[in-house]
Each structure stands twice: as structure tokens, then as C-alpha cells.
Amino acid sequence: MKLNANEGVPSKQECVSKVRPITDALYVLNGKWKLPLIFTLRENAQRFNEILKSVEGITPKVLAKELRDLENNEFIVRKVFPTTPVTVIYESTSYSDSLNGVLGELYNWGEQHREKIRHSMRDRKRP
Amino acid sequence: MKLNANEGVPSKQECVSKVRPITDALYVLNGKWKLPLIFTLRENAQRFNEILKSVEGITPKVLAKELRDLENNEFIVRKVFPTTPVTVIYESTSYSDSLNGVLGELYNWGEQHREKIRHSMRDRKRP
DNA sequence: CATACTAGTTTCCTAAAGGAAAGCGGTTTC
């Protein structure tokens, strides 16, 4: 009783639905500066120019864009105070803590993988 | 007793060591085709041209490079059989199962996050 | 009115990822 020539082979729909939530998650962590920014703002809320100094190497253009991304994903909030000159404080949200599980898994797996590959490389030289 | 002007502020070393294992992990999943390839080869081992067909849109050049990456990370093995014409089978390893924890966390968080952002967008239109 | 300060934006540029199309080496079949 063969209803479909691709029996047993998952449909494209099925594959996409398996992969998309994962790529969604990866997407929000994507880019050179997302993690450093998340971690530095977890240490303490900071102003734009303070972040520029504490995250070494980032430029104003890229920082502005990354902060917008993080705000859109609700990992941080932007608070403006009408001092003169203005004060803008970026502060990490409690929602950013929801990343802890993911980040913990990534950390442990990444650490383990580095060791694994280090050993494999060594064994290729001296088998 | 102030020993250091940056007391309480983590050193750059400390930040790097917190972030690097995570970026290592993200790096191996990086790129447009890594996850589709991992998943398709978990379904069943396949030949080069079979993968080209089952992973819709990938080109030979990119596939060859991605397979090399996956092999270097020991997620797959490349098996060559001296038939004519040659048969090359790519097969996922049991080590690729070590990703299950990470992928599960990413999946759950990603699914939840998509919902969260969807609701936030709606509430911005109708507050 | 000039200067200073914050929080960005704008313009221009480079490097890397990825795609399209064609080609290639080895081996059989006709």
C-alpha cells in the first residue's frame, strides 16, 4: 500500500519546522558583538560611550545597530534621561536571563568540543 | 584598600573566557546549510549527488565546503567505495548526537522567542 | 556666538559568504 513515492522521507515542510526554531535562536545571537554586549550589560547597565570603551574594538555605527537588535529582541531596554547632555542608559532585562539555559548548553558543549578537536588534531600528527 | 581602579570590573581575560566556548559552539553551527545537512544526514546516509537533490538550493561548491567542515568537526564521516563510477557516502556519526542537548535548548528557546516577539509586535500596533 | 558634550548617523571601503555556470579527472559502456 504505497501512497507516496517518498514514503519515509520527511517532507520539506517537516524539515523546515525542525530547523527553523533553531535558526531563529541562532539568529538572535548572531554577529561578532552580540554576546560581548549581552555579557557586559549584565555586569552593569551602561551609557553608549561607556559601552564603546568597555567593549574593546566596537565602533559607534556597529554598536548602535547591535543595541537596536538587542532591544528589538527585548534583551535590553534603552532608557533616556533628559539631563544635559542627555543620558542614555542601556540595561539588560530579566528576559535576557531566559537565555541562560541555551548559553549554558552552548558553553559546555563548546568547551568539550574544543578539547575533542584538539585531541583529534594531535592524534593526526602522531597516530 | 583599593588595589585596582577597575575593582569589580571583570578583566578582558575573564570576559573572553566566558564567551569563547559559546562562540566556538556557535561557530560550528554557523552558515546557511549546516543544520539542514546535519538533519538530512541523520535521516539517512547519502551520496554527494543525493544530498544535492535532497537539500534544496545548495550548490556543489558550497556543499563540498560544508561537508568538509562537518567532517572536520566529526559530525559526519566520508566513506569512499571503489565502484564505477565511485560511490561516496556521507554518514552522520554518533558524536553528532552530542549536539542533541544544545539543539534541544535552541529549539525550545527559539520557539518560545518567536511567540514572544510575535505578541510584542502585535501589542505595539494595538497597545 | 563659540565651545563642549552626548548619542548617535553618514559615507566610503574591504573581506568573506554564498550563488551560477562551466569544467575536470577517473572509469565504464557503446
Added chain:
DNA sequence: GAAACCGCTTTCCTTTAGGAAACTAGTATG
């Protein structure tokens, strides 16, 4: 010897991420 099949590689091109440097708007102070 031509054609076909497999598993790629090569060349050329476009898009995107990110960096350097300069500039801007708003609001004070002198």
C-alpha cells in the same frame, strides 16, 4: 573514440557584515 556518470573544483559575480573617519542634532556654558 564518444558519451555518460560521479564527485567534485574553478571562475566570476553579488550580497552582506563590519570597520574608519567624519559629521550631525540637541542642549547647555562662558
